[in-house]
Amino acid sequence: xxxxxxxxxxxxxxxxxxxxxxxxxxxxxxxxxxxxxxxxxxxxxxxxxxxxxxxxxxxxxxxxxxxxxxxxxxxxxxxxxxxxxxxxxxxxxxxxxxxxxxxxxxxxxxxxxxxxxxxxxxxxxxxxxxxxxxxxxxxxxxxxxxxxxxxxxxxxxxxxxxxxxxxxxxxxxxxxxxxxxxxxxxxxxxxxxxxxxxxxxxxxxxxxxxxxxxxxxxxxxxxxxxx
Numbered sequence: 060x061x062x063x064x065x066x067x068x069x070x071x072x073x074x075x076x077x078x079x080x081x082x083x084x085x086x087x088x089x090x091x092x093x094x095x096x097x098x099x100x101x102x103x104x105x106x107x108x109x110x111x112x113x114x115x116x117x118x119x120x121x122x123x124x125x126x127x128x129x130x131x132x133x134x135x136x137x138x139x140x141x142x143x144x145x146x147x148x149x150x151x152x153x154x155x156x157x158x159x160x161x162x163x164x165x166x167x168x169x170x171x172x173x174x175x176x177x178x179x180x181x182x183x184x185x186x187x188x189x190x191x192x193x194x195x196x197x198x199x200x201x202x203x204x205x206x207x208x209x210x211x212x213x214x215x216x217x218x219x220x221x222x223x224x225x226x227x228x229x230x231x232x233x234x235x236x237x238x239x240x241x242x243x244x245x246x247x248x249x250x251x252x253x254x255x256x257x258x259x260x261x262x263x264x265x266x267x268x269x270x271x272x273x274x275x276x277x278x279x280x281x282x283x284x285x286x
Contacts, residue, residue, distance in 0.1 A: 092264035095271035100253040107219030111205045114187040128170040130246040136177035139235040160199035169200035
């Protein structure tokens with residue numbers, strides 16, 4: 060777990076620098092972020108439902124975490140040590156979480172979800188260790204760390220979301236034992252997927268602009284300003 064936490068610390072620092080100059084370009088994302096509310100995001104498809112467990116081991120339906128707020132949902136596994144994969148996604152969600160602590164509209168209208176696709180290792184107890192990331196900002200938007208009881212519960216969710224995961228040929232690979240495509244999903248209040256970010260598009264500025272665009276669309280905030 061230590062390599063993962065080290066990678067998170069690194070990418071959080073990168074994401075912090077991006078948020079500190081939200082309108083600025085970077086080497087990774089050399090474009091100007093769009094102004095929230097000046098564009099629309101089409102519905103891609105409904106977000107899938109399924110049986111999950113929260114970090115206390117309480118059974119939930121996934122739909123309970125994808126309705127009622129704008130949700131940014133990331134698939135991760137805690138053994139991932141690739142700084143441009145799960146740790147980066149977690150760093151971006153952490154920056155959204157910290158931003159929401161300073162923005163009542165975000166705190167009221169946003170939800171963050173980190174879902175493991177490695178249930179044999181990522182038990183509720185293990186996910187609770189990562190849920191401590193959210194405890195540092197009690198006034199921020201809720202951030203849920205969830206897993207599943209079994210691979211049988213997990214697989215239909217992965218297939219519905221189009222999240223690919225397979226085992227590496229070398230289970231001792233320093234980047235982690237599982238190979239996967241980075242996917243982060245933007246879900247509206249009605250449970251519809253409105254954007255899917257990959258490693259090439261997971262720009263914290265873009266995600267934040269998209270979240271605010273959906274909040275404006277839903278009328279959650281009359282006055283959402285860029286910081």
